Amino acid sequence: MSATDYKFEGWGAFGPDSVEGNFKKFEYEPKTFQETDVDIQIMYCGVCGSDLHTASSGWGAADYPQVVGHELVGKAVRVGSKVTHIKVGDICGVGAQCDSCNDCHECNKQKENRCPQMVGTYGGKFKKGEAEGQKSYGGYANYNRSPGHFVVKIPEGLDPAMAAPMLCGGVTVYNPLVTNGAGPGVDVGVVGIGGLGHFALLFAKALGANVTAISHSERKKEDALKLGASNFIATHSGGDEDFKPHARSLDLIICTTNDPEMPLGGYLSLLRPDGRMVIVGAPEKNLPVLSPFQLIGGNVSLGGSMIGSPSLISEMLELAAKQKIHPWIQKRKLDEVNEVIPKMNKGDVRYRYVLVNEENGGQL
Numbered sequence: 001m002s003a004t005d006y007k008f009e010g011w012g013a014f015g016p017d018s019v020e021g022n023f024k025k026f027e028y029e030p031k032t033f034q035e036t037d038v039d040i041q042i043m044y045c046g047v048c049g050s051d052l053h054t055a056s057s058g059w060g061a062a063d064y065p066q067v068v069g070h071e072l073v074g075k076a077v078r079v080g081s082k083v084t085h086i087k088v089g090d091i092c093g094v095g096a097q098c099d100s101c102n103d104c105h106e107c108n109k110q111k112e113n114r115c116p117q118m119v120g121t122y123g124g125k126f127k128k129g130e131a132e133g134q135k136s137y138g139g140y141a142n143y144n145r146s147p148g149h150f151v152v153k154i155p156e157g158l159d160p161a162m163a164a165p166m167l168c169g170g171v172t173v174y175n176p177l178v179t180n181g182a183g184p185g186v187d188v189g190v191v192g193i194g195g196l197g198h199f200a201l202l203f204a205k206a207l208g209a210n211v212t213a214i215s216h217s218e219r220k221k222e223d224a225l226k227l228g229a230s231n232f233i234a235t236h237s238g239g240d241e242d243f244k245p246h247a248r249s250l251d252l253i254i255c256t257t258n259d260p261e262m263p264l265g266g267y268l269s270l271l272r273p274d275g276r277m278v279i280v281g282a283p284e285k286n287l288p289v290l291s292p293f294q295l296i297g298g299n300v301s302l303g304g305s306m307i308g309s310p311s312l313i314s315e316m317l318e319l320a321a322k323q324k325i326h327p328w329i330q331k332r333k334l335d336e337v338n339e340v341i342p343k344m345n346k347g348d349v350r351y352r353y354v355l356v357n358e359e360n361g362g363q364l
Contacts, residue, residue: 012065013062013066019056036080036082037078038145040073041076044164046072050070051341072167074144085148093152094151095168100112100115111309123135142357151310171313173197183208184209188210190229193213198352251271251275253276265291331364
């Protein structure tokens with residue numbers, strides 16, 4: 001397929017009100033094609049919370065128009081001559097990152113997601129080569145063009161629609177789980193039973209950890225147990241009385257909530273000495289004030305983690321294929337994006353929307 005056989009068209013956010021159901025379809029020019037690039041005919045794209053934060057300018061003023069979506073999967077239709085791991089016809093995908101410097105300390109350790117020159121799959125600006133200064137466009141579209149280094153092959157036996165939301169949502173929790181030793185004999189807590197949290201439960205269980213779900217009420221307890229949790233903690237008011245019965249019961253906590261009013265001190269009290277809490281949810285406001293004695297007294301640590309490298313994404317996908325991990329997804333037609341986004345914004349999803357491009361072979 002030549003460069004002139006198809007056009008890039010997608011649903012764009014043109015202002016903060018886009019999340020109210022005002023995405024608009026338009027045609028745009030992708031980055032200049034280089035021999036290190038891959039063009040993907042998009043079949044599926046997961047709807048990530050990051051899409052809403054970006055489209056609404058919640059994380060800062062967006063450079064409109066934005067074609068969001070960084071959990072995209074489809075068929076490779078054009079592959080540069082310098083790309084060796086993907087061939088035309090392969091089912092492949094791109095997560096939240098589409099480029100890096102490929103030469104810094106982190107990139108050389110296959111930790112490209114930590115590169116200071118990271119380029120997001122949408123809303124970023126390429127920083128090198130012929131595409132320097134050009135804008136990146138995401139997956140609410142018919143095609144995507146990305147540097148091949150960040151295009152991963154979807155393993156056989158893994159449903160491409162289920163693989164899509166793993167490319168950001170899945171690896172966002174998989175990374176801190178494996179980095180912090182989640183496995184047999186390790187007690188892992190997951191705060192928040194939503195898009196990210198449900199992935200954390202699935203992957204923590206798959207890695208062999210003992211899993212505790214933590215939520216503000218019992219409303220999602222049944223779901224949490226089905227997703228792999230053995231224990232459930234309801235925090236209710238967020239007061240000390242909710243946490244004391246479970247004090248020092250966990251080795252690792254993955255915090256996926258976006259609630260800026262989270263009972264941070266209470267969560268830390270659940271950790272055993274040397275325990276660690278890792279924040280992967282990203283509230284639009286500052287976190288609650290924390291006394292240093294809440295860290296010092298318990299001998300615990302608080303940190304963060306962001307997405308994962310291409311090699312880690314491939315590792316995660318292989319585990320998902322091998323263990324037949326099935327995220328809870330709801331498929332909707334791509335052209336229904338203006339119905340899906342307001343629902344997602346209200347939290348009306350269990351637990352990840354996946355937009356389906358039927359014209360490109362996606363199946364509802």
